[in-house]
Amino acid sequence: MKFTIQVNEGPYQHQSSDSAYHFAKSVLEKGHEIFRIFFYHDGVNNGTRLTTPPQDDRNIVNRWSDLAQQHNLDLVVCVAAAQRRGIVDEGEAKRNKKDATNIAQGFRISGLGQLVEGAIQSDRLVVFGD
Amino acid sequence: MSQTKKFLYVNRKAPYGTIYAWESLEVVLIGAAFEQDVSLAFIDDGVYQLVKGQDTSGIGMKNFSPTYAALGDYEVRKIYVEKESLEARGLSLDDLQHLVYEDEEEDWAEKDSIMLVSRAEMAEVMAEQDVLFNF
Secondary structure, three states: OEEEEEEOOOOOOOOHHHHHHHHHHHHHHOOOEEEEEEEOHHHHHHHEOOOOOOOOOOOHHHHHHHHHHHHOOOEEEEHHHHHHHOOOOHHHHHHOOOOOOOEOOOEEEEOOHHHHHHHHHOOEEEEEOO | OOOOOEEEEEEOOOOOOOOHHHHHHHHHHHHHHHOOEEEEEEOHHHHHHHEOOOOOHHHOOOOOHHHHHHHHHHOOOEEEEEHHHHHHOOOOHHHEOOOEEEEHHHOOEEEEOEEEEOHHHHHHHHHOOOEEEEO
């Protein structure tokens, strides 16, 4: 089965991104396919490489990056939500004249159309949020 | 992408306490370009999103409620509002914006977009869908 996963909450504050990660991992272990993982609302904060959790805690951002690399996943951060919350890649930094970037490895910034396309192309859209 | 799916956007939260309502509306507007069979549902505190006469000047936030009136132009013609949620909050249809769309098959006659449904009927609406977006 083909899945698109939507993550609506930021890391650490809510369990949603943990649950989404465990779900994604299980989906792949069971031999299913993930078409895309889309980060929306505060979920875009899953995609900043500047996160520094205590060493004895899980690193939610790196965990996503590693999973993306292992399984060639498409991790998409919503551009409108990212602009509001300061998640920036090279293109966005140039366009909005920002002096830094913070997008984590394996993530890309794109539009809401990517979420809608994911819902159309997948057998299931699974939403993690409040 | 030739398939058409039944999309239901479920709105559950009050409009300004969190950003879910506004960012949900952004998905609906962008999603309109994909020409799917779109419906919106308003349940729980989500019914407050449609209340008419909203004034946000006191909280310094953008009043996005006029955007709902444009949904008809985006081919969003089915807006389900749950009766029990309205009643629990002391609201009735008269407290909500009058949302309409133009029916091209009847000489562009204006028709009501909002349908008041019971909780049980809302469950049926949800069961008919291919995709549920939850906000």
